[in-house]
Amino acid sequence: MADTQSALVVDDERDIRELLVVTLTRMGLRVETAATVSAARSQLASHEFDFCLTDMRLPDGSGMDLITHIAATHPGTPVAMITAFGNVEAAVEALKRGAFDFVSKPVDLHILRELVRNALRLRSERETAHAQSPAGRMLGQSPAMQALRQTIDKVARSQAPVYIHGESGSGKELVARTIHQSGPRANGSFVPVNCGAIPAELMESEFFGHRKGSFTGAHADKEGLFQAANGGTLFLDEVAELPLAMQVKLLRAIQEKSVRPVGGQAEQQVDVRILSATHKDLATLVEQGGFRHDLYYRINVIELRVPPLRERSDDLPILCNAILARLAERHGLATPPSLSDDALAALRDYPFPGNIRELENTLERAMTLADGELIHASDLRLPQGAVVAASVPAPEPQAVAAPATTTVSAPMDVAAPSANGDLTGAMEQLERAAIEKALLENRYNKTKTAAALGITFRALRYKLKKLGME
Numbered sequence: 001m002a003d004t005q006s007a008l009v010v011d012d013e014r015d016i017r018e019l020l021v022v023t024l025t026r027m028g029l030r031v032e033t034a035a036t037v038s039a040a041r042s043q044l045a046s047h048e049f050d051f052c053l054t055d056m057r058l059p060d061g062s063g064m065d066l067i068t069h070i071a072a073t074h075p076g077t078p079v080a081m082i083t084a085f086g087n088v089e090a091a092v093e094a095l096k097r098g099a100f101d102f103v104s105k106p107v108d109l110h111i112l113r114e115l116v117r118n119a120l121r122l123r124s125e126r127e128t129a130h131a132q133s134p135a136g137r138m139l140g141q142s143p144a145m146q147a148l149r150q151t152i153d154k155v156a157r158s159q160a161p162v163y164i165h166g167e168s169g170s171g172k173e174l175v176a177r178t179i180h181q182s183g184p185r186a187n188g189s190f191v192p193v194n195c196g197a198i199p200a201e202l203m204e205s206e207f208f209g210h211r212k213g214s215f216t217g218a219h220a221d222k223e224g225l226f227q228a229a230n231g232g233t234l235f236l237d238e239v240a241e242l243p244l245a246m247q248v249k250l251l252r253a254i255q256e257k258s259v260r261p262v263g264g265q266a267e268q269q270v271d272v273r274i275l276s277a278t279h280k281d282l283a284t285l286v287e288q289g290g291f292r293h294d295l296y297y298r299i300n301v302i303e304l305r306v307p308p309l310r311e312r313s314d315d316l317p318i319l320c321n322a323i324l325a326r327l328a329e330r331h332g333l334a335t336p337p338s339l340s341d342d343a344l345a346a347l348r349d350y351p352f353p354g355n356i357r358e359l360e361n362t363l364e365r366a367m368t369l370a371d372g373e374l375i376h377a378s379d380l381r382l383p384q385g386a387v388v389a390a391s392v393p394a395p396e397p398q399a400v401a402a403p404a405t406t407t408v409s410a411p412m413d414v415a416a417p418s419a420n421g422d423l424t425g426a427m428e429q430l431e432r433a434a435i436e437k438a439l440l441e442n443r444y445n446k447t448k449t450a451a452a453l454g455i456t457f458r459a460l461r462y463k464l465k466k467l468g469m470e
């Protein structure tokens with residue numbers, strides 16, 4: 001993580017502000033200050049702080065509102081409130097709104113220092129938890145993102161199926177993960193499945209599992225995606241790619257809340273919340289007969305649109321900062337490069353048909369092309385005639401075994417960045433580990449490895465390809 005942690009102090013009284021700044025600076029923090037709610041908001045928009053301390057009464061509003069704002073838009077940033085001595089109601093209200101603690105006036109510096117240490121510890125714990133989960137954080141303060149976040153909070157609490165649609169790379173999977181993590185199933189598994197990547201003949205067994213001996217090579221019982229998602233969430237990504245025959249079976253499983261493994265006699269109850277996504281226009285596909293109306297109706301109880309990046313270009317600074325910081329960490333750079341004004345302006349003007357994923361790719365390339373620590377517009381290599389590109393339909397996902405990083409065509413003749421494991425779920429890691437072990441034990445003989453794993457040779461080949469282990 002970054003060596004210097006940063007804090008934002010919000011207080012309209014200069015003396016108190018200075019006292020707080022001195023105290024926090026001595027603790028090794030880089031401190032910024034704001035005297036009003038609106039100043040604090042704009043600082044929060046341009047920089048990710050590790051800690052925020054706010055007074056309650058501010059010239060243009062209440063510190064309470066700031067707490068609500070931070071809890072909604074920077075859930076990882078612990079915020080504490082300075083309350084008037086003895087004002088218990090205010091302290092409680094602050095905690096209810098998501099503050100992690102409070103300190104009363106006049107501020108006892110011992111107490112404050114302890115509070116700050118706790119906050120930073122909390123922050124780093126959250127960060128580790130975050131680093132362990134493949135889901136990134138949904139960033140952005142634009143009206144479009146705030147509306148999306150509110151909708152997510154609402155739908156997270158319900159059990160209704162949600163159909164997420166949005167352009168390539170706009171954040172559909174991240175939205176699905178956020179719904180899962182913000183709801184009562186957060187402790188269950190989130191199981192993503194790229195419906196376009198499973199060969200038709202393996203589909204039923206992948207979804208519902210199979211019994212030992214149910215087909216050649218089924219050497220052991222195997223659980224399916226539904227069973228794996230039991231108590232959690234099954235995310236049907238690229239749901240438009242489901243073959244019609246499978247759509248019928250899926251509909252049945254969703255209706256009956258039970259599945260029958262291939263070769264099995266008995267139904268198994270499953271408690272699974274279904275989220276689905278596609279960048280295609282599913283309604284049109286239904287009209288054309290490529291997607292069953294009854295399944296569409298069933299998975300589309302709540303429809304959620306992820307806005308394209310060009311509708312939220314105000315989010316660009318914060319997104320770019322976060323992406324550059326992540327890239328810097330991955331490449332072992334001490335300080336992330338920053339964007340020149342002309343670069344930011346160019347990004348704002350570019351329509352980003354590949355959305356955030358394209359932004360990530362663009363910045364990664366720019367980082368390697370830039371000379372120093374500043375990225376200029378010319379380093380971005382944005383395609384010309386970009387306005388036209390926006391109306392070109394997104395490329396189709398590849399039919400087989402290439403989830404996650406395929407849909408955005410590289411705008412120039414530069415190699416597309418490799419898969420970075422963002423979407424590799426815990427399941428995949430387990431599978432990978434099991435396969436590696438079996439391969440090693442069977443001296444890389446695939447037939448023996450497949451037998452040892454209780455799967456067919458074909459299934460092993462498919463998995464190796466899917467996991468990029470070839």
Ligand SMILES: Nc1ncnc2c1ncn2[C@@H]1O[C@H](COP(=O)(O)OP(=O)(O)OP(=O)(O)O)[C@@H](O)[C@H]1O
Binds near residue numbers: 168170408
């Ligand atoms: N609001 C956001 N804040 C930060 N990062 C985001 C946001 N939305 C998306 N991303 C990042 O952008 C990338 C693409 O997101 P994601 O995979 O969720 O998009 P998608 O719509 O499922 O894409 P595809 O159409 O390619 O399947 C991911 O690396 C994700 O972490």
Ligand SMILES: [Mg+2]
Binds near residue numbers: 172173237404
């Ligand atoms: Mg996706």
